[in-house]
Amino acid sequence: MSVTTIGVFGATGRMGQRVLACAATDSSLKVSAAYERPTHPAIGTDVGEIAGLGTIGVPLAGEIGTPPDVIIDFSTPESSVELSKVCAERGLRLVLATTGFSAEQREVISQAAKKTAILWAPSMSLAVNVAMKLVADAGRALKDVSSGVDVEIIERHHRFKEDAPSGTALKFGEIVAQGMGQTEHVHGREGRIGQRPRNEIGYHALRTGDNVGEHTIVFGLMGETLEVTVRGNSRDSYAQGALTAAKFLAGRPAGLYSMADALGLNA
Numbered sequence: 001m002s003v004t005t006i007g008v009f010g011a012t013g014r015m016g017q018r019v020l021a022c023a024a025t026d027s028s029l030k031v032s033a034a035y036e037r038p039t040h041p042a043i044g045t046d047v048g049e050i051a052g053l054g055t056i057g058v059p060l061a062g063e064i065g066t067p068p069d070v071i072i073d074f075s076t077p078e079s080s081v082e083l084s085k086v087c088a089e090r091g092l093r094l095v096l097a098t099t100g101f102s103a104e105q106r107e108v109i110s111q112a113a114k115k116t117a118i119l120w121a122p123s124m125s126l127a128v129n130v131a132m133k134l135v136a137d138a139g140r141a142l143k144d145v146s147s148g149v150d151v152e153i154i155e156r157h158h159r160f161k162e163d164a165p166s167g168t169a170l171k172f173g174e175i176v177a178q179g180m181g182q183t184e185h186v187h188g189r190e191g192r193i194g195q196r197p198r199n200e201i202g203y204h205a206l207r208t209g210d211n212v213g214e215h216t217i218v219f220g221l222m223g224e225t226l227e228v229t230v231r232g233n234s235r236d237s238y239a240q241g242a243l244t245a246a247k248f249l250a251g252r253p254a255g256l257y258s259m260a261d262a263l264g265l266n267a
């Protein structure tokens, strides 16, 4: 059996620690490196100790030394963009899971994917990626309803999340707009704003407690409502997806890949 070596970027974070824990249970994977910013106070500490796994022989590093087969990144937009540039320069394969990028930052990542293999997805979850297909189908089927269909996207996340709306909510909106043609994206509503125009998608971001992530896409018709909801029960859904993505990416040529590619959902 071939073994894929992985490096975890943002290793001490909420997701980094779950990636380390899930990888430890998969004999086809080996964590060979773990990274944080060079000034992180835990640099040099065995990362298994930080993730509650006991010693795994991988000290937390501030830079990429001997490269793994694939780097998995759950960090911040700024550090992910810098990482994508380094990966492009050195030909390192990258699973990029961070969200919250500006248009300029997205462009840098797209350029990096011309030089190395990058799988970039706002959600690594299997259920979310299947829901994206369902939502695309629903949008196409409802596109020409003569009385109109109002699409609203509601997402819920933990109080520590720094970007809003979630990368996944934005992706759902993009998918709906591609199929149905809405041109306006509205974030929350307040005041005497008048009746709802047909050509907008509304986004609503809730931040409560330790919610690991929920998305509901509402298709409101005259007389009935269709909702597609995905609820995360634990961060392991994203961590397992990122590990699946890493196995898919190992050995791939340069290019920008999606989670649908890794999960075989494009067939």
Ligand SMILES: NC(=O)C1=CN([C@@H]2O[C@H](COP(=O)(O)OP(=O)(O)OC[C@H]3O[C@@H](n4cnc5c(N)ncnc54)[C@H](OP(=O)(O)O)[C@@H]3O)[C@@H](O)[C@H]2O)C=CC1
Residues within 6 Å of the ligand: 009, 010, 011, 012, 013, 014, 015, 016, 035, 036, 037, 038, 040, 073, 074, 075, 076, 077, 079, 096, 097, 098, 099, 100, 121, 122, 123, 124, 125, 163, 238
């Ligand atoms: N695609 C998906 O399926 C999912 C994506 N996400 C996204 O992943 C990202 C991280 O989420 P989460 O784990 O909850 O966040 P955390 O804040 O818990 O973790 C981020 C980690 O990145 C570290 N970091 C910051 N700067 C650097 C750097 N220069 N080099 C290396 N590491 C760095 C942080 O360190 P420090 O504390 O020192 O700043 C921290 O340990 C978010 O953008 C989130 O939206 C989350 C879940 C699923």
Ligand SMILES: O=C(O)C1=N[C@H](C(=O)O)C[C@H](O)C1
Residues within 6 Å of the ligand: 099, 122, 123, 157, 158, 161, 165, 166, 167, 168, 169, 212, 213, 214
């Ligand atoms: O920050 C999180 O936690 C999550 N972020 C991702 C996003 O912004 O879509 C994915 C997931 O919903 C969890």
